[in-house]
Amino acid sequence: MKIQGTNLARINAYKQHLQEKKEQNKTQKQTDELNISSEAKQLQKSEKLSAERKNYVKEIKQSVDSGEYRIRHEATAQKMIDFWSRRS
Numbered sequence: 001m002k003i004q005g006t007n008l009a010r011i012n013a014y015k016q017h018l019q020e021k022k023e024q025n026k027t028q029k030q031t032d033e034l035n036i037s038s039e040a041k042q043l044q045k046s047e048k049l050s051a052e053r054k055n056y057v058k059e060i061k062q063s064v065d066s067g068e069y070r071i072r073h074e075a076t077a078q079k080m081i082d083f084w085s086r087r088s
Contacts, residue, residue: 064070 060069
């Protein structure tokens with residue numbers, strides 16, 4: 001049995017195909033695109049904090065900073081239960 005070496009024509013064709021793909025990918029300019037729905041835009045506008053909400057957050061921050069903030073475990077657990085019950 002005589003061995004003739006590699007078939008360079010097939011290997012070169014494969015390399016040429018890969019090179020063409022690389023060149024094609026370079027020519028195609030990729031861009032990222034972001035589309036924001038009208039509902040999301042409306043939420044962004046309406047989420048401006050009201051004065052009442054700002055005061056509430058300010059009070060909580062002050063109580064956390066002073067070490068007086070106490071977690072109401074039962075209320076937190078109940079809110080979690082209510083949230084996951086609605087999702088089922």
